[in-house]
Amino acid sequence: MLKYFTNAHEGNASQSLAINPRFVVTVFETILTDQETNTITEVTAIYVASGIVYHVTDTYLDVVARLNERD
Numbered sequence: 001m002l003k004y005f006t007n008a009h010e011g012n013a014s015q016s017l018a019i020n021p022r023f024v025v026t027v028f029e030t031i032l033t034d035q036e037t038n039t040i041t042e043v044t045a046i047y048v049a050s051g052i053v054y055h056v057t058d059t060y061l062d063v064v065a066r067l068n069e070r071d
Contacts, residue, residue, distance in 0.1 A: 003069070004016055004019075005046070005054070005056040005058050009055060019046060021068075023049045024049075025048060025049055026047045027044060027045070027063050027067070028047075028060070029044055029060045044058055044063045
């Protein structure tokens with residue numbers, strides 16, 4: 001079952017990300033920097049088995065709780 005999160009990057013077709021928890025390798029907190037505005041944003045990174053890292057605005061604890069929910 002897919003879990004839905006809010007994409008941290010602007011300008012995408014959608015702000016929603018659908019991620020299958022079976023393929024999640026690790027979850028950690030990190031920061032993104034915007035060089036144009038010189039701002040720092042705290043995000044949660046979700047690393048999946050295919051080598052892709054998704055950055056979401058959901059908190060670390062929310063992401064972990066949602067990934068561990070039973071369907």
